[in-house]
Amino acid sequence: MFKHFINLQWKSFFRSASFKTNIAFKILMIFGALYMIVVFLALGVGSFFLIKKAGIGDPLHVVNKFFIYYLLMDLYLRYVLQKMPILNIKPLLYLPFKKGEVVKYSLGKTVVSFFNWGHAFFFLPFSIVLIIQDYNLLGVLGWHLGIMALFYCNNFINIMMNNKDIVFYPMLALLAVLGIIQYYGWFDITIYTGQLFNTLYYSPWTALIPWLLLVVLIVAAFNYFKKHMFLDGGLATKQTVARTEDYTWLNRFGNLGTFLKNDIKLIKRNKRSKTAVIMGFMFLFYGLLFFTGAIEAYENPVWKIFAGIFVSGGFLFSFGQYVPSWDSSYYPLMMSQNIRYKEYLTSKWYLIIIATIISTILASFYIYLGWDAYLAVLVGAIYNIGVNSYLVLWGGAYIKTPIDLTSNKKAFGDKQAFNTKTLLLTLPKLLLPLVVYAIGHYTINPTAGYIFVALTGVLGFAFKNVVFKMIEKIYKKEKYKTLLAYKQTT
């Protein structure tokens, strides 16, 4: 029986449309994966010595202290990213498999997920270093195994709380509150949880507890799924109560308003686009890394512009980047309806501009860190409006990745989105403003640098009509290829 399942899985993997990208990209991906592995290995080996050198205590204790956050972060990432096992069950339901087998297989599949064994890249070398450094062998083993069991616990917790936002968001809020009160030193939960994880080392037999917990969770998950394995039960897709909304205030913009209305609904009602907006919002805080001097490498003044671009352009990058793809599921309608490309593009452009302005206003808390910081954000915003807003629309014409609006899969980048043309287009998006600023900064003074970048933005803005005509032409040229690409949803 299991043979069949494995066979199906094998085929679905190798025959998926996304697997058939070109060989050059595969090689690039392998190098990327190797690089990440090396980084994690180095981190695993190196962190022991780093922590020791930093003199903040015993490395194992330090890791244990922050482990609770690591664990919760892991759960969060799983919630957002890990694919649920139930997706492919439907066609198996009426075949002669026992239900228990199907559930076992689906749950078993999640065990081999990268989200579980990925952690080994850090914890395995770290444990080995501990042993070499004369830590108690049995203790390290107990600790290591206990920790691994906890990751697997996360795996099954995530499966059971999937799609239950009621569980998820309060947890996220709790995490944020804990982090804040710890930062201000009011209450430190890690003292207690750290102790807990230390126990795994000092009394290795306690490692049995997380394993027992894991067994309980596995049984619970198994029963839960078996009980809910009906089309109208656990396998049903969630339906939300729909409300017709008019947004009549947008009518004054004519045809443009029609598209804007649609785009607002698109963002509001789909999981994937909501994630993009939340990501864009997160970028607001990206600048904190630069302006607070938290990271030494970012001290260089040129980086301020880099931060400014990201702070005001979060939405531009997370949403604008994929512009025609948001409409991929109904692109044939858009192409045969009474729509002019110019209006379509203009409405997306306005959306990006409005979001950039809102981000810039929200980012005014940077004034607290000094006017210089906010000035960088303002200048970045002008550049985003004047230049980057075109560039993302232009790049979008080449991306051609169909987007499944209802799932978060691939929300954090898709390999098809990286082709040479889009890569080349990131140069003017990110590097050009840095270069322009550097010229002004080093030949005259910092203010001149800001003025130069802002002027580039204003100049770009002035050429709006010309640029739009060009982008329109590219969209028309790419139309048939885009339609074909959007057809190939996996």
Next chain:
Amino acid sequence: MITSQNLTKTYGSQTVLNIDHLEIPKGQSFGLVGNNGAGKTTFFSLLLDLIQPTTGSIVNNEVQVDASEAWKPFTSAFIDETFLIGYLTPEEYFYFIGELRGQSKADVDELLSGFEDFFHGEILGQKKYLRDLSKGNQKKAGIVASFIGHPEVIILDEPFANLDPTTQIRLKSIIRDLAQNREVTVLVSSHDLIHVTEVCERIVVLNKGDIVKDIQTSAETLKELESFFGG
């Protein structure tokens, strides 16, 4: 109204459509039948400029389809679910199409009120997004949306598939009315020979991309088609 000349579409070495000359006069209800892979959807996609012809071209009301976009205001279509916007409610979808076609909300409401029978109380006011409707109800919404804004050419690919019997019968009378009363050219494809012969005044049979029959519908048409496909 619609003239196609030397129209071919080739993928690699395989020719999927090869129409020498086809002329569809204004106001005709035109039926396209053929087995899977005959080229029906390919022809409709070419008509909507969703794919490029390998040779030849289609002229729709004096507009060459692959050269100008001026055919869009008077042409509408429902091919498949990619013509629906899943995250809208049916009402929002109709108003959206209406706005694109210069129709006020009142205009759209008036048109929709004529289709209450057809909707059978399952489309409007359901508090559901289009993506959550059943296949048949999605189709109903898509078909009606293609009637919005007084189009002169309406293209419907397999409109009868997935519909329940009552709705099929209603749709037939709607299509007949359209072609008779308002000088609308209706292009319909179907696998159901009975439906097409009842609805269309002219039927063209495609086989592997070629036109093999071009019939003015009469009492004998159904027999003729059945013997063609049965033999």
